[in-house]
Amino acid sequence: MTLFNQHINPSTLQRINYVLNLGDNALILGHRNSEWCGHGPVLEQDIAITNISLDLIGQARLFYQYAVELMNESSSIIELATEDSIAYLRDQSEYKNVLLVEQPNGDWACTILRQFLFSTYQQLLYNGLLKSSDQQIAVISEKALKEVNYHVKWSAEWVIRLGDGTEKSYQRMLQAIDNLWMYTAELFDLTDYENWAVQNDFGVDVSILQNEWMKKVEDVFTEATLPVPTQKAWQKGGKTGVHTEYLGYILTELQYMQRAYPNCIW
Amino acid sequence: MDTEQEIWKILATINDPEIPVLSILDLGIVRNVICKDDENIEVVITPTYVGCPAMDVIATEIRMNLLQLGIKNIQIITQLSPAWTTDWITQSGKQKLKEYGIAPPRLQKATHPQNNLFVEEEFVPCPLCNSTNTHRISQFGSTACKALYQCNDCKEPFDYFKCH
Numbered sequence: 001m002t003l004f005n006q007h008i009n010p011s012t013l014q015r016i017n018y019v020l021n022l023g024d025n026a027l028i029l030g031h032r033n034s035e036w037c038g039h040g041p042v043l044e045q046d047i048a049i050t051n052i053s054l055d056l057i058g059q060a061r062l063f064y065q066y067a068v069e070l071m072n073e074s075s076s077i078i079e080l081a082t083e084d085s086i087a088y089l090r091d092q093s094e095y096k097n098v099l100l101v102e103q104p105n106g107d108w109a110c111t112i113l114r115q116f117l118f119s120t121y122q123q124l125l126y127n128g129l130l131k132s133s134d135q136q137i138a139v140i141s142e143k144a145l146k147e148v149n150y151h152v153k154w155s156a157e158w159v160i161r162l163g164d165g166t167e168k169s170y171q172r173m174l175q176a177i178d179n180l181w182m183y184t185a186e187l188f189d190l191t192d193y194e195n196w197a198v199q200n201d202f203g204v205d206v207s208i209l210q211n212e213w214m215k216k217v218e219d220v221f222t223e224a225t226l227p228v229p230t231q232k233a234w235q236k237g238g239k240t241g242v243h244t245e246y247l248g249y250i251l252t253e254l255q256y257m258q259r260a261y262p263n264c265i266w
Numbered sequence: 267m268d269t270e271q272e273i274w275k276i277l278a279t280i281n282d283p284e285i286p287v288l289s290i291l292d293l294g295i296v297r298n299v300i301c302k303d304d305e306n307i308e309v310v311i312t313p314t315y316v317g318c319p320a321m322d323v324i325a326t327e328i329r330m331n332l333l334q335l336g337i338k339n340i341q342i343i344t345q346l347s348p349a350w351t352t353d354w355i356t357q358s359g360k361q362k363l364k365e366y367g368i369a370p371p372r373l374q375k376a377t378h379p380q381n382n383l384f385v386e387e388e389f390v391p392c393p394l395c396n397s398t399n400t401h402r403i404s405q406f407g408s409t410a411c412k413a414l415y416q417c418n419d420c421k422e423p424f425d426y427f428k429c430h
Contacts, residue, residue: 030317044404044414047404047407048406051406051410052406054317054318054319054410055315055317055410058313058316059316059317061316061317062346138347142346142347142348142349143313143316143347143349143350144316146430147315150405153383153405154405154406157383160383160384220383
């Protein structure tokens, strides 16, 4: 099912894409984290990661509800979009999340590092979006930011605990950095719809967040006795719908019920 | 009948499904009640945490209760800004939390900045013995709004409604 078509005017489409990118990042990372439910290393951390998951899925809902409003206002298609149709009926090329959030959980080190790298970025992004001229984006960011602050603190503490922990936990963090670092460039790479959002005063220029992000990462890595990678990150594509193989598997699970039993209701 | 007063009275009887000793008014999530006339009502609520599953239940409860009052057209509007804060929990709400065994949130301005790593909120008093000699076990507890603490004196583990 393609939710967008030529009936939506191009400027609204850019805005919808921008909002979907925000929502998709939250949904996919929330889904990944939810895979830990019942499998966390200790009960408290199982609860922590699933709480974060819930926060992220809550954010995704708010962004999707707003995207739906924009779609239905401007579209002439008879079948109206819903937050469910956005989550359950889009194919992977229509998802606009960054590649980082769809990477597999791996071990605890990998999950922690993914959360830290992403939450640090999300905190800077939402902070910037507080000043968005789009009222709805600004208020969702205001609300979500209070929770993201917890995510950053929690994940940063864990990066330090593992990096500056045992020989084994240190080695696993090194491996996690090796697995994930390549995907970080995309966070700061502007797509068309982000450029458009910046020009129209409702988006954040993510390219200028990179220095601050890097500084925070360096501070935490240093305290964690972890080396800061010097090689440039290069992988990108998620924001424009070109994903790694992993997203397909995520969607297969996420969308199973709606695909097998179309329009089924909970 | 003064409809608006009647509605506030009913809202005061609706409790949070996860912390059943607190009404939604104690929690400070009802921001406004707008009576257009006796049959058309808007209730404005604000979520505590964006992913809190209790919010959907609460909205349904509000609707069911007001329908029983004979109000036909009920609109429940979710307002995100200003974002909910634990400072909006009423004094009596905080007292009820404590009696229920959950340490109530402290005022925002009374707490230290929480962004410093490994710094935990200090002086969270044990709801059982009132000792402030307590420590945090986990920043995340049984629900999004709670952290897990333990009292160093009476050893009781307890939920702390975290400052938000």
